[in-house]
Amino acid sequence: MGQGSCSQEDSFDLLNQFEHVLDSDPLIDEVGFIHPSQFTMLDKESGSSDYNKTSTNFWNQDHKLGISTDILTQLCRVAKHAFLAAFNEYKRHENISSGVSFVSKVMKHSQAVLLLSSDFGTAWNARKLILSRQNQPTLEAFTEELRLSRLILSNCPKSEPTWSHRRWIIKMISRSFSTPQDIVTKESELVESIGERSKMNYRAWYHRCWLVSYMTIEQVLQELNKSKRWAGLHVADSSCFHYRRRLMLRVLEPLKVKGSNANDDETEAHKIWMEELDWNKELVKRYLGREALWLHRRFLSLNWIMYFCRNQSSETGESIVMNEETVIFIDNEIHLLESSMTVPDNKFEDFQAQALHASAYMLWLTKHIPKLWRMLEEKLGTEKLKCVLNTVDQERPSLLLQLKHNNDY
Amino acid sequence: MSSSSSSSSQMGELVADKHVRYILMSEKKKESFESVVMDHLRMNGAYWGLTTLDLLDKLPSVSVDEVVSWLLTCQHESGGFAGNTGHDPHVLYTLSAVQILALFDKLDILDVAKVSSYIAGLQNEDGSFSGDMWGEVDTRFSYIAICSLSILKCLDKINVEKAVDYIVSCKNLDGGFGCTPGAESHAGQIFCCVGALAITGSLHHVDKDLLGWWLCERQVKSGGLNGRPEKLPDVCYSWWVLSSLIMIDRVHWINKAKLVKFILDCQDLENGGISDRPDDAVDIFHTYFGVAGLSLLEYPGVKAIDPAYALPVDVINRILLTK
Numbered sequence: 001m002g003q004g005s006c007s008q009e010d011s012f013d014l015l016n017q018f019e020h021v022l023d024s025d026p027l028i029d030e031v032g033f034i035h036p037s038q039f040t041m042l043d044k045e046s047g048s049s050d051y052n053k054t055s056t057n058f059w060n061q062d063h064k065l066g067i068s069t070d071i072l073t074q075l076c077r078v079a080k081h082a083f084l085a086a087f088n089e090y091k092r093h094e095n096i097s098s099g100v101s102f103v104s105k106v107m108k109h110s111q112a113v114l115l116l117s118s119d120f121g122t123a124w125n126a127r128k129l130i131l132s133r134q135n136q137p138t139l140e141a142f143t144e145e146l147r148l149s150r151l152i153l154s155n156c157p158k159s160e161p162t163w164s165h166r167r168w169i170i171k172m173i174s175r176s177f178s179t180p181q182d183i184v185t186k187e188s189e190l191v192e193s194i195g196e197r198s199k200m201n202y203r204a205w206y207h208r209c210w211l212v213s214y215m216t217i218e219q220v221l222q223e224l225n226k227s228k229r230w231a232g233l234h235v236a237d238s239s240c241f242h243y244r245r246r247l248m249l250r251v252l253e254p255l256k257v258k259g260s261n262a263n264d265d266e267t268e269a270h271k272i273w274m275e276e277l278d279w280n281k282e283l284v285k286r287y288l289g290r291e292a293l294w295l296h297r298r299f300l301s302l303n304w305i306m307y308f309c310r311n312q313s314s315e316t317g318e319s320i321v322m323n324e325e326t327v328i329f330i331d332n333e334i335h336l337l338e339s340s341m342t343v344p345d346n347k348f349e350d351f352q353a354q355a356l357h358a359s360a361y362m363l364w365l366t367k368h369i370p371k372l373w374r375m376l377e378e379k380l381g382t383e384k385l386k387c388v389l390n391t392v393d394q395e396r397p398s399l400l401l402q403l404k405h406n407n408d409y
Numbered sequence: 410m411s412s413s414s415s416s417s418s419q420m421g422e423l424v425a426d427k428h429v430r431y432i433l434m435s436e437k438k439k440e441s442f443e444s445v446v447m448d449h450l451r452m453n454g455a456y457w458g459l460t461t462l463d464l465l466d467k468l469p470s471v472s473v474d475e476v477v478s479w480l481l482t483c484q485h486e487s488g489g490f491a492g493n494t495g496h497d498p499h500v501l502y503t504l505s506a507v508q509i510l511a512l513f514d515k516l517d518i519l520d521v522a523k524v525s526s527y528i529a530g531l532q533n534e535d536g537s538f539s540g541d542m543w544g545e546v547d548t549r550f551s552y553i554a555i556c557s558l559s560i561l562k563c564l565d566k567i568n569v570e571k572a573v574d575y576i577v578s579c580k581n582l583d584g585g586f587g588c589t590p591g592a593e594s595h596a597g598q599i600f601c602c603v604g605a606l607a608i609t610g611s612l613h614h615v616d617k618d619l620l621g622w623w624l625c626e627r628q629v630k631s632g633g634l635n636g637r638p639e640k641l642p643d644v645c646y647s648w649w650v651l652s653s654l655i656m657i658d659r660v661h662w663i664n665k666a667k668l669v670k671f672i673l674d675c676q677d678l679e680n681g682g683i684s685d686r687p688d689d690a691v692d693i694f695h696t697y698f699g700v701a702g703l704s705l706l707e708y709p710g711v712k713a714i715d716p717a718y719a720l721p722v723d724v725i726n727r728i729l730l731t732k
């Protein structure tokens with residue numbers, strides 16, 4: 001990036017060149033910053049001759065756009081400059097009819113600047129401002145925003161202002177054109193494909209969680225089915241499991257308000273919960289030592305005890321009764337704990353992590369249901385229980401102190 | 410983390426002078442792509458840098474007038490502040506502006522009525538806060554509103570009860586908090602929610618043992634803290650997790666000595682600055698969070714920082730104890 005002393009004219013040429021590339025290929029669906037040495041490699045890979053190679057600054061083929069890292073600083077600076085100047089002009093002329101001519105400038109330069117600096121909020125705001133001032137904004141105008149933000153996310157999957165802009169656009173679309181239910185599926189797929197390349201992306205999964213409140217219960221069930229495969233392949237992605245938790249809480253909702261068809265709802269929810277618990281147990285046994293899986297189990301088990309073991313009335317753990325259903329459930333969990341405690345010599349680390357997560361899981365449940373303590377003592381016996389406590393004590397001694405506080409052990 | 414390389418093996422000390430020089434220099438370096446990309450949040454950058462300098466007792470080496478006159482060019486008619494001159498206002502930058510003026514004891518130059526009206530105007534019917542006129546809601550913005558208005562002594566301009574109710578509605582079964590109701594727990598969001606509850610005297614809404622459990626499980630083998638399950642440790646979470654643990658009185662639940670070592674391992678011993686993880690590139694954001702984390706850990710030579718307001722304790726005392 002050692003070419004700080006380029007003339008202003010050169011800079012504007014560069015910006016023009018960039019905007020021309022964007023203009024001439026409106027179907028670009030992926031963008032990235034690449035070192036110029038990669039240009040030739042990319043050419044070879046795509047097996048094409050040089051006929052549509054733009055320059056040494058931009059690489060554009062098959063609707064993929066590469067921007068040379070050599071020019072990023074210069075290009076970003078001039079784009080910001082051009083955008084802020086155009087936006088100022090626009091604001092100064094907003095009440096005059098000639099303001100219209102600045103609209104296209106603002107749109108053009110904000111697009112350029114956002115592709116280079118996706119968190120530049122003022123540029124996103126300018127686009128929102130222009131759209132919201134149009135008398136009769138067309139669906140195409142909003143769809144264009146979805147395209148642009150998607151393109152930017154291909155390079156900056158964690159950019160919060162970009163995700164936020166998307167939500168604003170979706171709200172606008174659902175206000176005048178369609179219900180948000182129509183958009184849910186596409187958005188969900190987008191998050192999944194971005195989650196593939198950008199692991200444990202909080203912002204992406206938050207976006208998918210945000211969609212849940214707009215879903216019909218049928219869509220919630222569909223999403224539970226559809227996200228299952230992905231989750232099974234990405235067992236360390238806690239955000240994906242949180243998404244499932246969000247969906248599953250929607251399934252529980254009708255149970256909280258006693259209605260006429262409460263029974264049907266309960267059977268359905270019961271089935272879903274049972275399946276998730278079984279599936280989670282399978283994963284826990286197959287992928288040793290995965291924190292995300294054990295945390296998911298905490299959520300599943302506590303809710304199971306609260307809602308399906310005739311404990312519905314209790315919102316907090318305090319009043320959970322150790323009835324027959326609860327005892328049967330806990331008994332199975334103790335078996336799972338026991339089978340997770342063996343640490344053979346080989347693959348030591350994974351087994352150790354497994355033992356820790358399993359022990360912490362059981363103690364976490366005990367924290368919520370103090371009466372569970374007695375059952376652990378009975379079923380495990382003093383020796384095994386000591387082993388569970390030691391496992392936790394070695395890594396997280398504070399958790400035991402806490403339990404000592406609450407229990408008479 | 411496996412590479413506790415030879416260069417950092419003789420660590421064990423905070424190279425405070427080098428960090429001071431790094432911060433003072435970084436303001437002058439404007440040629441890199443990073444600095445061009447970051448200039449829309451220059452206000453945040455100024456807060457991170459200046460607070461670090463103050464924690465290291467080197468604030469006097471900055472020209473107050475220069476900073477304050479630039480800061481004022483970022484204020485809008487609405488009362489809100491932008492991240493830089495000519496940009497749009499947002500509460501994210503408004504809090505930083507208020508905090509910077511607090512550091513310099515210059516809050517009196519603010520038109521308090523105007524700034525507080527801007528912030529109060531962003532409260533929604535359900536008690537939540539939008540970040541700006543475009544309406545994105547997030548518990549971070551609740552914290553920012555409550556923290557700024559408390560510093561400006563105008564909390565009465567918002568409906569505090571509703572604001573608290575909204576934050577409480579973002580609590581999850583694991584004891585943590587997310588950005589909106591039902592959103593995943595995240596250490597950064599937890600800091601914001603616990604901080605807002607602390608400032609408004611509403612910490613009784615927090616299940617301290619349960620949240621403490623989640624927070625102390627953030628400490629990984631290297632001693633560092635992560636912000637969510639299965640993530641790598643990162644210096645910035647030293648601040649978010651630690652300050653939350655302090656506010657709920659559970660800081661003794663983590664291994665402090667190991668965390669101190671992790672932060673010190675992330676220093677660039679030659680050129681100053683702190684990175685997210687050992688041997689990564691340093692930046693001003695992690696330099697601030699590293700030093701602030703050490704402050705919470707009572708590291709010698711670093712001034713005490715307030716865990717809720719994210720300002721040095723003497724600054725907060727000066728504001729809250731005077732009329």
Ligand SMILES: [Zn+2]
Pocket residue numbers: 643644645646685695
């Ligand atoms: Zn970080």
